[in-house]
Amino acid sequence: IANMNKLTINILRTNFKHVISSKNYIKLKINNLNRLLCTKKDETINNNTKESKDIKYFDYDSYDDYQEPKTAGEAVALYSQILFNIFLIGVGMTGVGVLVYFLWPVRYNPYQLFNETFEAIRQREEIIAITGEGSKAFGRDYGANTEGRRNQIDSRQFNEHNTNRTRIRFNIQGPKGKVMVWAEVTDKMQKGEFVFLICQDRRTGKVITIYDNRDKLQDEYEASDSNSSSGSIFSKILGVSR
Numbered sequence: 001i002a003n004m005n006k007l008t009i010n011i012l013r014t015n016f017k018h019v020i021s022s023k024n025y026i027k028l029k030i031n032n033l034n035r036l037l038c039t040k041k042d043e044t045i046n047n048n049t050k051e052s053k054d055i056k057y058f059d060y061d062s063y064d065d066y067q068e069p070k071t072a073g074e075a076v077a078l079y080s081q082i083l084f085n086i087f088l089i090g091v092g093m094t095g096v097g098v099l100v101y102f103l104w105p106v107r108y109n110p111y112q113l114f115n116e117t118f119e120a121i122r123q124r125e126e127i128i129a130i131t132g133e134g135s136k137a138f139g140r141d142y143g144a145n146t147e148g149r150r151n152q153i154d155s156r157q158f159n160e161h162n163t164n165r166t167r168i169r170f171n172i173q174g175p176k177g178k179v180m181v182w183a184e185v186t187d188k189m190q191k192g193e194f195v196f197l198i199c200q201d202r203r204t205g206k207v208i209t210i211y212d213n214r215d216k217l218q219d220e221y222e223a224s225d226s227n228s229s230s231g232s233i234f235s236k237i238l239g240v241s242r
Contacts, residue, residue, distance in 0.1 A: 110155035110168050114139075117183045117197065118172065126208050130201050131174025141171050141178075161221040163188055165195065171202075178202035186217075 118137040121127050127135070139153040154169040163186040172179040180202055184195040195217060197210040 110153050110157075110166055113155075113166055113168055113183060113185060114153050114170055116191065117168070117181060117194075118170075120192070121181065121197070121199065121210060122172070124210070127172065127179060127199065128174075130177045130179050130203075131172055132176035133174065135172050135174035137170055137172050137181075139170050161217070172199075179208075 114137070122135060122137070139151055156167045158165055158167075165184060165186050167182070167184040169180065169182050172181060178201075180200045181198070183197045185193065186195060189195075194211040194213065196212045196214055198212065199208040199210065200206065201208070
């Protein structure tokens with residue numbers, strides 16, 4: 001019995017040692033696994049940091065990089081740049097508007113009317129007799145060949161008799177002499193129609209009237225105005241509103 005007890009104790013001791021060894025082995029494996037996970041985590045953090053740095057260096061989308069100015073000097077510089085950009089946009093839009101006004105092919109435009117009037121009279125015999133062949137037209141006469149200033153056409157736009165009107169004045173010069181030209185149109189006239197088109201020999205002062213419809217237009221306006229007034233009075237007598 002004593003021998004059996006000793007044998008049992010030895011077996012238990014051996015099994016206990018095996019259990020302790022297995023427990024230590026499991027702890028070792030767990031520690032190794034934790035070290036491996038920490039290493040992977042550190043590698044992931046390092047890779048993310050490297051990618052963020054790469055994004056910082058290669059960020060082509062600058063719209064999200066805006067930062068509010070932190071000092072008064074930075075604020076002044078920022079808002080000054082904004083105002084300057086707005087000023088440039090305004091100047092650009094104004095320039096486009098001016099180009100459209102002067103280059104748009106509308107008869108009411110002074111420069112368009114200038115070209116049309118010159119083409120209408122340059123081949124007339126009375127004009128060729130004064131200027132000669134090969135005449136050219138220009139705006140204001142400064143007494144010198146300053147092309148930039150001579151391109152300025154004297155013009156006036158106004159409203160008369162319920163019509164918008166454009167009146168211009170320019171010069172025609174040829175090898176024999178000069179002619180000054182006055183022309184006026186309304187916004188209701190077709191091409192080739194004028195309120196008046198009058199020329200004057202700059203040397204002799206002789207006036208050449210090509211068209212003059214001022215009296216005719218005045219009579220038409222007075223007649224229409226008289227009809228409107230008569231109709232209005234007649235309506236008032238009958239008690240009918242127009």
